[in-house]
Amino acid sequence: MSNLVTDTGVVFSRELRPMLRNPFGIVFSMVQPLVFLGLFAPLLPDDLPLQWFVPGIVVMSCLFGTSMTGSNLLFEIQTGSHERMLVTPLRRPALLIGRALKEIVPVVAQAAVIVAICLPFGFELHLGGALLGLVILCVFCLGLGALSYTLALAAKNQEWLFWTVQQTLLFPLLLLAGMLLPVSAGPAWLQALSKWNPLTYVVDAERALFSGDVWASTTASGAIAAAGVGALGLLVGVRAMKRSD
Amino acid sequence: MIETQELTRHFKDVRAVQGVNLTVAPGELVALLGPNGAGKSTTLRMLTTLIPPTSGTARVAGFDVVRDQREVRRRIGYIGQGNGAGHSQRGRDELISQGRAYGLKVVAARRRAAELIDSLGLGEVADRTVSTLSGGQRRRLDIAMGLIHAPELLFLDEPSTGLDPQNRANLQEHIVQLRKQHDTTIVLTTHYLDEADSMAERVIVIDHGRIIADDTPARLKTEHVGDRIILGFDHEVDAAAASAGIAHPLHRHGTQLTIAVPNAPRLVPDLLEDLRAAGLAAAEVEIRRPTLDDVFLKLTGRSLREGGAAAETTDRDPALVEA
Numbered sequence: 001m002s003n004l005v006t007d008t009g010v011v012f013s014r015e016l017r018p019m020l021r022n023p024f025g026i027v028f029s030m031v032q033p034l035v036f037l038g039l040f041a042p043l044l045p046d047d048l049p050l051q052w053f054v055p056g057i058v059v060m061s062c063l064f065g066t067s068m069t070g071s072n073l074l075f076e077i078q079t080g081s082h083e084r085m086l087v088t089p090l091r092r093p094a095l096l097i098g099r100a101l102k103e104i105v106p107v108v109a110q111a112a113v114i115v116a117i118c119l120p121f122g123f124e125l126h127l128g129g130a131l132l133g134l135v136i137l138c139v140f141c142l143g144l145g146a147l148s149y150t151l152a153l154a155a156k157n158q159e160w161l162f163w164t165v166q167q168t169l170l171f172p173l174l175l176l177a178g179m180l181l182p183v184s185a186g187p188a189w190l191q192a193l194s195k196w197n198p199l200t201y202v203v204d205a206e207r208a209l210f211s212g213d214v215w216a217s218t219t220a221s222g223a224i225a226a227a228g229v230g231a232l233g234l235l236v237g238v239r240a241m242k243r244s245d
Numbered sequence: 246m247i248e249t250q251e252l253t254r255h256f257k258d259v260r261a262v263q264g265v266n267l268t269v270a271p272g273e274l275v276a277l278l279g280p281n282g283a284g285k286s287t288t289l290r291m292l293t294t295l296i297p298p299t300s301g302t303a304r305v306a307g308f309d310v311v312r313d314q315r316e317v318r319r320r321i322g323y324i325g326q327g328n329g330a331g332h333s334q335r336g337r338d339e340l341i342s343q344g345r346a347y348g349l350k351v352v353a354a355r356r357r358a359a360e361l362i363d364s365l366g367l368g369e370v371a372d373r374t375v376s377t378l379s380g381g382q383r384r385r386l387d388i389a390m391g392l393i394h395a396p397e398l399l400f401l402d403e404p405s406t407g408l409d410p411q412n413r414a415n416l417q418e419h420i421v422q423l424r425k426q427h428d429t430t431i432v433l434t435t436h437y438l439d440e441a442d443s444m445a446e447r448v449i450v451i452d453h454g455r456i457i458a459d460d461t462p463a464r465l466k467t468e469h470v471g472d473r474i475i476l477g478f479d480h481e482v483d484a485a486a487a488s489a490g491i492a493h494p495l496h497r498h499g500t501q502l503t504i505a506v507p508n509a510p511r512l513v514p515d516l517l518e519d520l521r522a523a524g525l526a527a528a529e530v531e532i533r534r535p536t537l538d539d540v541f542l543k544l545t546g547r548s549l550r551e552g553g554a555a556a557e558t559t560d561r562d563p564a565l566v567e568a
Binding site for chain 1 (some may be wrong): 290293294295296315318319321323325326327328329330331332333334335338339342343345346347348387390
């Protein structure tokens with residue numbers, strides 16, 4: 001008999017399959033972060049080493065991919081396969097959770113690629129911290145992916161709406177999290193805004209963890225921020241999926 | 246298999262479906278016929294649990310479409326207007342995950358997918374990405390998806406829209422076969438008259454969200470329109486004289502008589518004989534049997550054919566429209 005877990009498994013493996021069939025597709029979504037890594041990192045002042053910059057690029061890469069993932073659902077809403085799945089007995093929460101869980105795979109793959117590229121340039125890998133960092137990042141991306149799917153469900157046939165909202169939110173979130181340059185050097189108002197951005201805490205935690213600094217308060221605040229986004233995303237996403245027609 | 250009571254759906258100000266009472270028995274092949282926007286798809290979407298009714302009830306395969314959605318979903322197959330298979334997926338993968346969605350074990354889903362790939366002639370394309378398939382191939386894949394769990398009741402929403410005539414015929418053949426071999430109850434919507442006419446044993450005509458007729462194609466035609474016999478005479482006087490002796494409603498236009506009758510093929514031999522006996526032999530004869538479009542025109546005053554009613558109605562015989 002099926003239950004929520006097996007239903008989620010069906011949706012998860014369906015979502016994952018095109019990616020496994022064509023693993024290089026992940027690299028295409030990484031072009032922009034890699035451009036930043038190649039063309040922006042050399043411009044950084046000496047007090048901002050690669051060790052500081054790379055975790056931000058890992059988060060950025062995952063952020064780009066995950067925030068766009070709703071477009072896959074949007075496309076399936078338009079072509080009809082989402083409707084086909086709505087008529088199956090699959091539980092509605094599974095239709096959302098299975099999709100969102102899939103984000104874990106590209107997140108891990110992208111982090112691995114970026115770290116591998118940076119190792120020859122003096123980036124130090126602290127495995128334990130990095131793995132914990134990945135767990136936090138995955139939880140965050142699960143929530144973000146769910147929010148991206150929610151946006152797709154809300155936009156339905158208005159593709160422009162999806163992209164407008166996604167693009168409008170993406171860069172402010174990214175810059176306010178101090179992903180490219182530290183916010184601490186900015187004016188007070190910008191620092192205040194940054195404190196309201198959950199991504200800030202995730203990025204800070206990733207920096208600490210990728211440097212092997214596991215037992216820091218940044219780890220806890222990053223984990224809490226990620227868990228908050230994860231829970232919010234799933235809650236909103238499941239609600240939206242239940243109402244989907 | 247299906248039983249609705251006063252099934253109604255409003256979208257804001259639009260009354261898409263207004264109080265539909267519909268009963269479909271097991272094993273029937275029913276076509277919902279009507280113009281775009283008539284409420285066919287909305288009705289189908291309520292019956293398949295995609296949208297809840299505004300009011301009224303529907304029981305499908307023994308369960309209420311609002312209270313027991315999962316039980317309904319388990320028992321029905323649905324082939325929508327779009328493509329069921331995801332465009333970035335491979336056909337076989339989608340068939341297997343569709344089988345898993347209906348609770349089949351992996352091995353069983355694989356076997357069933359292979360079976361359907363075979364019977365729908367998808368062997369060469371099943372392992373290609375769906376987006377590279379032709380429209381006809383994709384539609385066959387959609388059918389396979391809808392059949393993965395061998396449902397007792399299958400809904401098809403505009404199944405042949407966008408297909409070329411050959412693929413359309415092929416698809417209709419599959420549907421008819423399915424019905425024959427597995428006794429599946431089939432409900433389809435269409436705005437193709439010939440499709441409803443050739444496939445369905447029962448046609449339900451829908452307009453403005455209401456059922457306006459429900460019968461076999463043959464009876465719809467006889468009851469609402471009837472046949473026409475068109476007789477041509479050499480001289481106008483003969484035509485006029487002949488018209489006086491015919492009891493059926495008719496219309497004369499020059500040397501031509503158009504007669505409305507319920508069953509032309511049975512009437513024509515006697516009619517010709519009588520005319521000859523009266524010395525008014527017809528020079529030519531033509532029998533025109535009605536189409537479902539004539540039925541629709543009669544019922545609504547509009548044509549179902551693309552291009553609308555106006556041009557179509559003008560060349561129709563006024564006497565017959567009233568007959």
